[in-house]
Amino acid sequence: MLKKSANLSWKHSNKKIAIVASGWHFPLHFYEQLAKQELPEDWSAEMFCIAHRNPNKAHDKDISKLGNSKLENLDKIFYKKIATEEDLKKLGWDYKLYPNTMGDWGCSNQWLEEHDYKEFDLFLFTHDDNFILRDDFIKNAIETNKEWMIITNSTGKPKGWLRGSCEFFKKEMLDLIGGKFDLSSTKLTREGKTDNPTSIESLTDWNSMVVPLMNFIKQKEISIVFLSATYRFSDYCIEGERGWIHGVNKWHKYRNLVEKIARSFRSFGIFLKNKK
DSSP: OOEESSSOOGGGOOEEEEEEEEESSOBHHHHHHHHTOEEOTTEEEEEEEEESSOGGGOOOOOGGGOOSSHHHHHHHHHTSSBOOHHHHHHHTEEEEEOOOSOSTHHHHHHHHHHSOGGGOSEEEEEESSEEEOBTTHHHHHHHOOSOOSEEESSOOSSTTOOOSSEEEEEHHHHHHTTTSOOOTTOOOOOTTOOSOOOSGGGGGGGGGGGHHHHHHHHHHTOOEEESOSBTTBOSSEEEOBTTBSGGGTTOHHHHHHHHHHHHHSSOTTSOBOOOO
16 A cells, blocks of 8 residues: 555545556566555555556566676565565555557556546556665655656666656646557557567567657657656666566666665665655
């Protein structure tokens, strides 16, 4: 259950965030991390898992073969347990299995097709292989004093682009794009498949997913806040690659930041409390 930052009943909350996660890797740690998030006292949240395979198909990562690097140790924590449908429901997630058409904002569109987004004020669209580092991730996004329509965890490629992996969208932004993401630049579908692609090239087509929205953002001069200028990494979240945190090991800046965090905190196994 998400935590309120004050002892107020959720029924008195007047603003809502929808947390919409693409269900594929199903590390229980991820779903617990988001369920532990703090919220401002006048906010409530609903959590949705848009699954593209059943969690019982997600036991394809052997953490016993990992080494002892900082990132590999993170993966050992992350994949200590694969969530079950029952685990998700106990945490408060609304779980539903959908056709495995397209990941990323394809999952977001499947949710948007079935829900009235206008009932919410804010949205977090996220992969489930993101390692959330702090329990005030959502609260700080809501309370930022910067002007924004989109907050993204990190920069994409090219620099300054969205990644489609971990972003907050205001309701007004969804209004501008007609209540759904334009995915016309992508062709690849994996419907009926439950295997986990391992090569970078296997899902390359999905990288073009962000092109229509980025063109729209540039045309309309829409404001984006980047929580980090480093690819896949911020103080709040590490975005995995093909499910693995250590899959981003090739990014030297990323490794330096992980070392910095390792020096600052005793253990990655501790869910970091918000910094004062």
